[in-house]
Amino acid sequence: MPPLGPRRQPSRRGSMADVPDDLLDQIKELEKIFSLEKDKLIQVTDHFVKELDKGLSVEGGSIPMNPTWVMGFPDGNETGTFLALDMGGTNLRVCEVILLEEKGEYDIIQSKYRMPSELRTGESDELWEYIADCIQQFIEYHHEVENLAELDTIPIGFTFSFPATQEYIDHGVLQRWTKGFDIKGVEGQDVVPLFEAALAKRKLPVKLSALINDTTGTLIASAYTDSSMKIGCIFGTGCNAAYMENCGSVPKITDYNLPPDMPIAINCEYGAFDNENVVLPRTKYDVIIDNDSPRPGQQAFEKMIAGLYLGEIFRLVLVDIHDNKNCNFFSGQDISKLRDAYTLDASFLSDIENDPFENLQETGDIFKQELGITAQKPELELIRRLAELIGTRAARLSACGPAAICKKKNITTCHVGADGSVFNKYPHFKARGAVALREILGWEKGQKDMVNIVSAEDGSGVGAALIAALTIKRVKEGNLAGIKNAERQA
Ligand code: BGC
Numbered sequence: 001m002p003p004l005g006p007r008r009q010p011s012r013r014g015s016m017a018d019v020p021d022d023l024l025d026q027i028k029e030l031e032k033i034f035s036l037e038k039d040k041l042i043q044v045t046d047h048f049v050k051e052l053d054k055g056l057s058v059e060g061g062s063i064p065m066n067p068t069w070v071m072g073f074p075d076g077n078e079t080g081t082f083l084a085l086d087m088g089g090t091n092l093r094v095c096e097v098i099l100l101e102e103k104g105e106y107d108i109i110q111s112k113y114r115m116p117s118e119l120r121t122g123e124s125d126e127l128w129e130y131i132a133d134c135i136q137q138f139i140e141y142h143h144e145v146e147n148l149a150e151l152d153t154i155p156i157g158f159t160f161s162f163p164a165t166q167e168y169i170d171h172g173v174l175q176r177w178t179k180g181f182d183i184k185g186v187e188g189q190d191v192v193p194l195f196e197a198a199l200a201k202r203k204l205p206v207k208l209s210a211l212i213n214d215t216t217g218t219l220i221a222s223a224y225t226d227s228s229m230k231i232g233c234i235f236g237t238g239c240n241a242a243y244m245e246n247c248g249s250v251p252k253i254t255d256y257n258l259p260p261d262m263p264i265a266i267n268c269e270y271g272a273f274d275n276e277n278v279v280l281p282r283t284k285y286d287v288i289i290d291n292d293s294p295r296p297g298q299q300a301f302e303k304m305i306a307g308l309y310l311g312e313i314f315r316l317v318l319v320d321i322h323d324n325k326n327c328n329f330f331s332g333q334d335i336s337k338l339r340d341a342y343t344l345d346a347s348f349l350s351d352i353e354n355d356p357f358e359n360l361q362e363t364g365d366i367f368k369q370e371l372g373i374t375a376q377k378p379e380l381e382l383i384r385r386l387a388e389l390i391g392t393r394a395a396r397l398s399a400c401g402p403a404a405i406c407k408k409k410n411i412t413t414c415h416v417g418a419d420g421s422v423f424n425k426y427p428h429f430k431a432r433g434a435v436a437l438r439e440i441l442g443w444e445k446g447q448k449d450m451v452n453i454v455s456a457e458d459g460s461g462v463g464a465a466l467i468a469a470l471t472i473k474r475v476k477e478g479n480l481a482g483i484k485n486a487e488r489q490a
Pocket of ligand 1: 179213271
């Protein structure tokens with residue numbers, strides 16, 4: 001193996017010395033279109049605040065601001081055994097969570113099942129059958145009984161991480177598929193009966209207590225162990241957040257006549273922010289992503305920052321520069337693999353940003369291995385800069401969501417619980433987001449961070465179990481607001 005050269009220094013100013021003018025011009029242009037200054041972030045956040053308000057109003061706006069019927073936080077005294085099903089994007093996960101007598105303690109066992117990619121664009125029945133199969137396998141594996149009928153019925157919290165209109169917590173009409181899902185015949189339907197029919201067909205001893213969004217689960221699970229937690233966020237395949245409102249501040253549920261100071265969790269679904277294209281600095285690459293997606297015009301914000309799209313934005317730029325006749329970029333190379341849409345995911349960018357070597361050896365290796373392209377040093381410099389620009393734009397724009405919620409609610413200090421592959425794995429995402437929050441919220445130099453985005457507790461496992469427990473507790477107490485099938489819950 002050739003020597004790798006010295007380890008890379010954080011500042012790489014000198015590294016562009018050998019980059020020829022045509023590529024330097026490209027880099028400058030990319031810096032121009034992908035960089036976001038402080039003023040722009042503030043402008044985006046201020047518009048965001050207005051759109052959050054609009055979503056809560058009777059007229060509504062493009063951010064759905066879905067009431068979830070999760071009416072307050074757990075107090076640590078919830079107990080019992082619950083199943084949790086997590087259908088998020090890439091995997092399916094089934095958990096059994098035992099909330100213990102000791103305040104705030106729990107045990108959890110879980111199994112992950114790969115979600116075949118064909119299911120994302122297949123038929124509705126196949127999806128529900130697959131989900132029920134996974135639950136059946138889980139129960140059979142973890143409960144060694146001859147006959148499932150011997151088991152007591154276990155309540156389940158179903159984390160369905162898509163926008164759903166919920167008139168009740170045990171009900172949810174899919175507004176639209178996101179994250180590249182496109183399964184016919186489900187949009188506009190209540191997903192609960194579809195799920196329950198598949199369970200009933202297999203006579204599984206499971207009853208649905210609550211349909212939950214991953215952000216709401218994250219909020220509840222995180223607040224369970226940290227009372228300064230005010231927002232639950234996902235920065236993963238998709239992006240979104242949930243927070244607590246007072247019923248009295250949600251005009252669109254006035255008709256329910258709930259006590260104005262009763263808390264209710266709101267699933268913002270802010271991936272849909274700026275679908276109208278008013279404020280986000282979309283590049284031509286963002287426009288292509290949107291046009292070629294199954295739902296053009298939807299999830300404008302998400303398409304600029306979420307894990308599903310980062311690799312695709314990167315790929316589109318590289319192909320564009322290669323095809324530019326005025327540039328020498330991958331000249332004479334076969335780039336057919338790079339021409340395949342969605343061939344690169346966010347982990348490809350992570351690997352590039354993680355390359356520690358001055359000569360970008362690892363980046364060169366992955367281009368060779370994954371795409372069959374031999375990249376020269378100046379090309380590698382452009383590649384690295386592009387990954388940094390796309391990753392930094394994602395982190396900085398991502399910060400506008402929680403910042404907008406804080407501004408809207410006049411929260412000056414809190415913790416924000418975050419989960420998702422981009423937050424957990426993408427290099428520098430947390431630090432870049434923290435810098436952006438500081439710029440947006442205007443903390444003094446030297447002042448410590450007032451709003452901290454920290455790793456969340458397991459929202460779609462423990463959070464889902466807690467929400468199921470809270471729902472059952474409410475039924476016992478006769479607080480039936482937003483519960484459809486109280487009998488089933490009892
Ligand atoms: C979905 C949200 C979800 C987010 C993160 C978005 O595409 O619409 O419901 O919370 O992804 O998983």
